[in-house]
Amino acid sequence: MEFSSKLIENAVNEISNLPGIGKKTALRLVLHLLKQSETQSINLSKAISEMRLKVNFCKNCHNISDNDICEICSNPRRDSSLICVVEDIRDVMAIEKTGSFNGVYHVLNGKISPLDGVGPDDLNIDSLVKKVINNQIREVIFALSTTMEGDTTNFYIFRKISQYNILTSTIARGISVGDDLEYTDEVTLGRSITDRIPFENSLKN
Amino acid sequence: MEFSSKLIENAVNEISNLPGIGKKTALRLVLHLLKQSETQSINLSKAISEMRLKVNFCKNCHNISDNDICEICSNPRRDSSLICVVEDIRDVMAIEKTGSFNGVYHVLNGKISPLDGVGPDDLNIDSLVKKVINNQIREVIFALSTTMEGDTTNFYIFRKISQYNILTSTIARGISVGDDLEYTDEVTLGRSITDRIPFENSLKN
Numbered sequence: 001m002e003f004s005s006k007l008i009e010n011a012v013n014e015i016s017n018l019p020g021i022g023k024k025t026a027l028r029l030v031l032h033l034l035k036q037s038e039t040q041s042i043n044l045s046k047a048i049s050e051m052r053l054k055v056n057f058c059k060n061c062h063n064i065s066d067n068d069i070c071e072i073c074s075n076p077r078r079d080s081s082l083i084c085v086v087e088d089i090r091d092v093m094a095i096e097k098t099g100s101f102n103g104v105y106h107v108l109n110g111k112i113s114p115l116d117g118v119g120p121d122d123l124n125i126d127s128l129v130k131k132v133i134n135n136q137i138r139e140v141i142f143a144l145s146t147t148m149e150g151d152t153t154n155f156y157i158f159r160k161i162s163q164y165n166i167l168t169s170t171i172a173r174g175i176s177v178g179d180d181l182e183y184t185d186e187v188t189l190g191r192s193i194t195d196r197i198p199f200e201n202s203l204k205n
Numbered sequence: 206m207e208f209s210s211k212l213i214e215n216a217v218n219e220i221s222n223l224p225g226i227g228k229k230t231a232l233r234l235v236l237h238l239l240k241q242s243e244t245q246s247i248n249l250s251k252a253i254s255e256m257r258l259k260v261n262f263c264k265n266c267h268n269i270s271d272n273d274i275c276e277i278c279s280n281p282r283r284d285s286s287l288i289c290v291v292e293d294i295r296d297v298m299a300i301e302k303t304g305s306f307n308g309v310y311h312v313l314n315g316k317i318s319p320l321d322g323v324g325p326d327d328l329n330i331d332s333l334v335k336k337v338i339n340n341q342i343r344e345v346i347f348a349l350s351t352t353m354e355g356d357t358t359n360f361y362i363f364r365k366i367s368q369y370n371i372l373t374s375t376i377a378r379g380i381s382v383g384d385d386l387e388y389t390d391e392v393t394l395g396r397s398i399t400d401r402i403p404f405e406n407s408l409k410n
Contacts, residue, residue: 001298002298002301002302003298004268004269004270004271004275004276004277004294004298005260005261005269005270005271006271007252007255007256007259007260007271008256008269008294010252010255010256011252011253011255011256013252014248014249014252014253015252015253017245017249018234018237018238018249019233019234019237020230020233025225027295028224028225028295029224030256031293031294031295032223032224033223033253033256033257034256034257034260034269035314035315038257038258040222041253041254041256041258042254042257042258043219044219044220044222044223044253045250045251045253045254045257046250046254047212047215047216047218047219047220048216048219048220048238048246048249048250048253049246049247049250049251050212050215050216051212051215051216051238051239051246052238052239052243052246052247052250053243053246053247055210055212055213056210063209064208064209064210064213064239065209065210066209066210066211066212070209071209072209088236089209089213089236090232090233090236092209093206093207093208093209096207097207109240110240
């Protein structure tokens, strides 16, 4: 694209560096900002740089937090011996929304994916292993996505911590609540039969 | 959504103010920026605010430009008596890319759209009329989109300038080059028959 202004060209290039946003969309966004008040662009610009420069990660669980220790880790009513391992803060938000979990989290900040150049050392795995060694951890729950990368990461961590004699579990895979059997994919349906639970247990919720 | 950090919440809210970007996409973009170097976010932030604060509009044609008069208007080899009226700079870029136009532009910065609260006074129409009155304009070409809003805008401007005895034209509507007749919509096909041109003219290009 040929731009009549270097400023526009620069803004379009920077915006189109974001994932899922191409040059045409970036130009549309720039033209939108030009039609809005200056304040909106300034607020957007400020919010982005402040977010990046001032953001804090919880020293305990690596969740994003405004303080050194996040609200979940510092809450005395949460069970700190029960750790749920997740990929990123979106998963923390999703699980928190269910209201079904009373333990604490450990945010890996990604999953092992050699194709994307992400190895075990790029993730917060060491700090998890240290927690298992030093603290009185009762159970580690793996809540990563059901992909090859997720399974690899689960298995890698499992091998590192299984020797310390703690419970490990993964969240149940199965048919979504409200779903028809006939429309469920075969792998999920198969897993839901292999991983069947005692009927009395299903009455608890 | 519940965020564990005010900074993240603020950034997500500002980004999701952009058209076509919801809260989930905004959060995805924020998490992406957090994984990248600080420089990338700072550059993005700077590019947005500089673009908005320092951007200049050509005093002649309202095209975006780094100087007071844009490159097209200040080019002595372009025919300044031939004005092409367009909606925004994307259209200028599209027409420039064809290499088929040697006149100058007039950017309206939108089209009349009562539903969106855009009236004639919100557009650069007055300055176009003034140009027609004061300058030696030979022809005004309407190159707005073929929508109701585009047609309304065309007609509004036409009524304002038709008394000054200049040529007005609109870009041709018809079948795209390379298209099959049978797949063309009826309205376009109908227009292409009504607006047929002498065969010798079609040999020129």
